[in-house]
Amino acid sequence: MTPATETPPRRAVGAFLRHLAALVGLLWLTFGVCFGVMRVPDTAMEPALHAGDLILYERRPRQIRGGEVLVYEAQNAVHLGRVAAQAGDVVAITPDAALMVNGSTVLETDIYFATPAFAGGVTYPLTVAQDTLFLLGDHRTAALDSRTFGTVPIAAVRGRVLAVLRRQGL
Incomplete structure (x- = not known):
């Protein structure tokens, strides 16, 4: 035909x-x-993000800024964390569980938990190496983050969170 x-x-x-x-x-x-879409895997970013929420993220962002929430891989798992410090910054955690960057206490109005240093975690003060980030979960008392496994290579960043779809009501 x-x-x-x-x-x-x-x-x-x-x-x-x-x-x-x-x-x-x-x-x-x-x-x-x-872009990427994924479910929030745990409670590390509460109250901003809840376990089960859907997030839309931009893959491989060109520029990363302090305070942004990133999707990254560490210890063979996918995590979410907020950028607390970048290359060259000196991070410390005080005995009363306050975060210090470059000698100044960081005022975080949206974080409702203290920032304890974890036993067996990194040693402070910590200077963030070139091409790495110091990332923290918002639920500071329960999150696995850079306090546990150290700085995260920028190459391990999957993307920057752009939007959240709450699981309630779905």
Whole structure:
């Protein structure tokens, strides 16, 4: 059968399959290369993010700033953490569980938990090495973060959180 004698339903099916392939390719490009979607794995970022919430994140952000929430890999697991210090910063935790960066106590109005140093964790003061970040969970008394496993290489960052879809009501 030549294309001139092809029946209209057959052309419609072919057009549908081409459009479907284009849509799948666009979705892969959008969510496989540019953006990511994942469920919040634990309570480390409460109260800002709750376990089970869906987040949309930008993969491989060009610039990372203090205070941003990142998706990263450490100790063979995916974590969420807030940027507390960057390369060259000196981090310390006081005996009364206050976070200090470069000799100044950090005032965090959205953090409702003390920041204790964990036994067996990193030694303070800690100077953040080049191409690494010091990341903390918002639920400071329970989060596994840089206080436990040290600074995180920028190469281990999957992306920056852009939006949250709360699980309540879904």
